[in-house]
Amino acid sequence: MSDMDETLGNNPGSEHDMLALQIQELKAQILDYKLKNELLEKELLQLRKENGQLKRMPLFVAAVVDVLDNGEVYLRQQGNNQEYVTTVNEKLHRILKPGMKVAVNNTLSIVKTIGNIYDSRVRVMELDEQPDVTFEQVGGLKDEIEEVREAVEYPLTKPEIYERVGVEPPKGILLYGPPGTGKTLIAKAVAHQSHARFIRMSGSELVHKYIGEGAQLVRELFVLARERAPAIVFIDEIDAIGSMRTNDGTSGSAEVQRTLMQLLAEMDGFGNRGNVRIMAATNRIDMLDPALLRPGRFDRIIRVPLPDDGARLEILKIHTAKMTLAGDVDLAGIAELTGKTTGAELQAICREAGMMAVRRDAGAVERDDFLAAIKKVKREVATPDTRMYI
Secondary structure, three states, rough: OHHHHHHHEEEHHHHHHHHHHHHHHHHHHHHHHHHHHHHHHHHHHHHHHHHHHOOOOOOOOEEEHHHHOEEEEEEEOOOOOOOEEEEEEEEEEEOEEEEEEEOOOOOOOEEEEEEOOOHHHHHHEEEEOOOOOOOOOOOHHHHHHHHHHHHHHHHHEEEEHHHHHOOOOOOEEEEOOOOOOHHHHHHHHHHHHHOOEEEEEHHHHHOOOOHHHHHHHHHHHHHHHOOOOEEEEEEOOOOHHHOOOOOOOHHHHHHHHHHHHHHHHHOOOOOOOEEEEEEEEOHHHHHHHHHHHOOOOOOOEEOOOOHHHHHHHHHHHHOOOOOEOOOOOOHHHHHHHHHOHHHHHHHHHHHHHHHHHHHOOOEEOOOOOOOOOHHHHHHOOOOOOHHHHO
């Protein structure tokens, strides 16, 4: 037996004490690690809570001004125009582009990217459903309709023809003429036939109280049109914002002029309009600013006149197609009696004639109903002054 074995054999209690001491030390270490683990778990829970608070709504919206090196991004916060530089991870840095909108938290860190945000007034201008009006429902105006289709519809539906010939189609058209001659009706037919996104607005919708609000709506309108391209922008009653610029010293007039200048820049500025066609309609072309009427903005200015005898007959046939007419009704004779009337007045005459037949509980509309309707409509609606449209 060796000396060590003799020593251990002689001191069994000493070995037991050493093992017990080691066990106590291990238990103390386990307890210490448990305490540290609890502290780390509490710290982790706090960090997760803070992380959730940083990501939770509401978030601020900012626009990317520029994407810098080293993962830095130059942002401008919406509303207060505060500018700052923040850092993002490599994955987000690769997809960010100038002009993109992002959501930032209270620490001004980018949480996520978002699409363009439009004013609710701009979103409702986009027609979800195309109008059911076709060119067959527009009486007369054959030449005017063909010019409109060449400028608006064909470039969107048959672009290869223009490429083959090597000609650039007109960028925009302006329809002008007396009220009720069919300007808006033509625009509805274009929206139906072209299969493009149709964005309609009235000029008065761009006139606002606060400085810069109308110009901002114009910018957002054209951004929306470019995103939805091919698209058609139709501005009805454009004279509300396109009137000739004067210096009367009022803030309201200055704001309208700012909106007009933004519209001029969007129609033919340095920015690329893309595959966006512009249509506009007005009753007062004599009031429009010359800068709006020049080629490059409105390449075609089309006069929509009062219907002649043949056009009035076509319009009467369209509006009486579903009516039950008596044998004594001569639409050609009625067309001769309705000289200097607009398409809207002819529609009103047909409607009034039908209502008179309904009042009598008759089975069909008679000639006398049309004669009475002509007297009623012509008496209520004064003959329009067409001198400004010549």
